[in-house]
Amino acid sequence: MAGRRRHLRRRKSWEYGDGAINIRVGSRRSPRRFYEVTVSGARDAPRFARCIDDQVRAFPRDPIVISINGYQPWLQKVLGTCIEDYWSEIADLAREVQFAETMQFPEKASKRGDDVPWTFILDYMNVPHVYYWSVDMEPPESDDYGLPAIDTYRFRVGAWECGKGACRFDREVPVAIIFTKPTPVCEHVVTELMFPFLYRDNDFDQPREDEEGICWLFSRLYWLLTDWQNIISAVSIRLEEAETNSHERHLPVKTRTRMLHREVDRLYELKEYMRFHNRSFKKLQKLKDDVPKQEQKDPLWNDMDDAVEDLEQYDSTMDSLKERFNNLIELEFNIQNALQSDQGQFLTTIATLFLPLSYLASIWGITTITWPPIWYLYAAIPVLIVSIIFTASFPFIVRRIQKVFYPIEEYRIQLQPRNFTMLGEELPANVDIPGGGGRQGRVKHKAPRMAAHESARSRSKSRIRPEKVDDE
Numbered sequence: 140m141a142g143r144r145r146h147l148r149r150r151k152s153w154e155y156g157d158g159a160i161n162i163r164v165g166s167r168r169s170p171r172r173f174y175e176v177t178v179s180g181a182r183d184a185p186r187f188a189r190c191i192d193d194q195v196r197a198f199p200r201d202p203i204v205i206s207i208n209g210y211q212p213w214l215q216k217v218l219g220t221c222i223e224d225y226w227s228e229i230a231d232l233a234r235e236v237q238f239a240e241t242m243q244f245p246e247k248a249s250k251r252g253d254d255v256p257w258t259f260i261l262d263y264m265n266v267p268h269v270y271y272w273s274v275d276m277e278p279p280e281s282d283d284y285g286l287p288a289i290d291t292y293r294f295r296v297g298a299w300e301c302g303k304g305a306c307r308f309d310r311e312v313p314v315a316i317i318f319t320k321p322t323p324v325c326e327h328v329v330t331e332l333m334f335p336f337l338y339r340d341n342d343f344d345q346p347r348e349d350e351e352g353i354c355w356l357f358s359r360l361y362w363l364l365t366d367w368q369n370i371i372s373a374v375s376i377r378l379e380e381a382e383t384n385s386h387e388r389h390l391p392v393k394t395r396t397r398m399l400h401r402e403v404d405r406l407y408e409l410k411e412y413m414r415f416h417n418r419s420f421k422k423l424q425k426l427k428d429d430v431p432k433q434e435q436k437d438p439l440w441n442d443m444d445d446a447v448e449d450l451e452q453y454d455s456t457m458d459s460l461k462e463r464f465n466n467l468i469e470l471e472f473n474i475q476n477a478l479q480s481d482q483g484q485f486l487t488t489i490a491t492l493f494l495p496l497s498y499l500a501s502i503w504g505i506t507t508i509t510w511p512p513i514w515y516l517y518a519a520i521p522v523l524i525v526s527i528i529f530t531a532s533f534p535f536i537v538r539r540i541q542k543v544f545y546p547i548e549e550y551r552i553q554l555q556p557r558n559f560t561m562l563g564e565e566l567p568a569n570v571d572i573p574g575g576g577g578r579q580g581r582v583k584h585k586a587p588r589m590a591a592h593e594s595a596r597s598r599s600k601s602r603i604r605p606e607k608v609d610d611e
Contacts, residue, residue: 160211161326164190165204165334168197172334173206181216188220195308201344202313203306204337206329209321210234222305222314229299232258233318236297242415245353245423248299257300257353261419263364264412266373267291274327284398285377289408294328294364295320300356302349315356328364336363342439350426351439357423358442365416367453370409374460377402385467392471399468406461410454417450491530495522 159179166174174194176187194203207214215230222229228248235243245259267287271278281287297318306312317333319325337343337359381399384390390398424443427435496519502508503515 158209158211160207160209160214161321162187162208162217163206163329163334164194165202165206165337166194166197167201167338171330172338173204173330178217180211181213184217184220187217191221191306192308195306195312199309200311202315204334205314205316206319206333207233207316208319208325208329210237210318218316221307222301223307229256229316232260232297232299235260236295236318237320244419245357256302256305257349258298259353259357259419260295260297261357261360261416262293262295262412263361264292264370264409264416265294265364265366266369268373269366269369270294270324274323276323284401286401286405289405292370292409293412294324296360296364298353298356298360300349300353302352313352315352317356317360332363333360342437345437348430350429351437354423354426354443355439357419358439358446361416361446367413367450371453371456371460374402374406374409374457378460378463381464381467385470392475396468396471399464399471403461403464403468406457406464410457410461413450413454413457417447417454420447420450488530491533492523492526495526 159177162176162178163173164176165172174190176183176190178184178187191203191205194201210230210233214233218229235241239260241260242262243258243260245257248256248258268278270291279287279291299316299318301314301316303313304310305314317329319329340359342355381395381402384395384398420443424440424447427440499515499518499522503510503512
């Protein structure tokens with residue numbers, strides 16, 4: 140019993156007893172485009188090895204894609220039956236996918252030699268509702284401000300692009316291992332979407348170098364799992380909701396302001412992941428120089444360029460949305476300041492009306508004065524009338540005085556044709572072209588040689604009398 144307790148104390152946080160792991164091996168023979176093997180320990184390694192061997196025999200030189208949806212300490216022994224031993228850290232990547240929070244750029248797993256695999260850990264991003272709707276599940280509950288947790292945006296994937304030379308059964312077969320989490324959403328993506336998506340790609344069977352292999356795998360998983368356009372659409376919907384709440388005053392101002400601040404914070408978080416995607420693509424683009432010249436025309440590199448351009452456009456759009464949220468926050472403060480100013484103006488008006496009456500009441504309250512109380516009424520009524528007239532006319536009088544001493548004039552600049560480019564012209568009219576005095580000189584024309592000779596003569600005359608030409 141004591142030994143068992145010591146064993147439990149030594150158990151790591153990622154070890155969950157003898158939990159089973161589902162491993163899928165891509166295959167075009169299967170209707171689901173993969174064969175599934177459930178392993179619950181190292182004793183199941185031979186069944187996994189037979190599945191890989193059958194795949195290699197059935198489709199020689201066909202790339203092998205392996206999907207693993209969890210981690211156990213014995214996973215490396217299972218993978219070791221098919222993958223060479225000198226790549227013994229593959230299972231550690233599965234552990235990092237499950238329990239680590241950091242992301243990893245696509246990079247070589249080792250610098251000790253040329254034939255080394257490539258690895259990466261990335262959080263692909265999409266609207267949480269899309270993930271859960273795809274498996275007919277209700278999305279997770281949002282917080283009090285209607286924002287889903289940032290973790291629900293992420294689809295965490297780890298990949299190990301072994302390339303050629305890794306498979307024990309055939310050295311010419313490229314191998315790629317994809318690690319995901321054992322969640323219903325991940326299970327749906329792997330079993331229903333990923334393998335058919337990869338096999339439908341026309342470039343799947345194209346022979347390529349290891350550098351191209353990691354670029355292909357990274358980009359294809361990105362197109363499958365990430366949709367920044369969905370996220371931008373969701374943020375735009377929340378922006379419209381915030382604008383409606385702000386303009387129609389549906390919620391208290393403190394609640395509206397807090398919601399807007401949370402939206403801005405969320406945009407900053409999303410932009411961090413977007414920039415990580417952008418930097419990852421740019422890092423992979425540099426691998427183009429390492430592949431042979433004849434392979435640099437692969438459409439894969441155009442896809443990489445398109446992805447970078449799209450991410451830069453999305454980043455600009457997110458900046459615009461962030462600026463609009465900040466404008467709404469500033470609008471809320473301006474509205475509050477305006478309301479406080481209006482309230483102060485109302486109190487000033489009330490004070491102006493009743494201050495003279497209060498002054499009269501203080502006079503009648505002096506004990507040494509024995510005037511009859513009715514006299515206060517005779518004095519208060521005219522004073523109140525004068526106060527009302529003064530209060531009503533004072534703003535108008537002030538505006539009239541300001542208009543007399545500080546007149547407001549309107550100065551409107553007239554548009555001039557010479558400041559704009561006319562239709563059909565290639566240069567704006569305000570560009571001074573040497574030798575060209577009129578508009579016809581600013582447009583390219585295909586003229587015969589005689590016309591060119593005449594224009595040369597006119598240019599020579601213009602050099603002699605430039606001032607006269609300008610006056611004309």
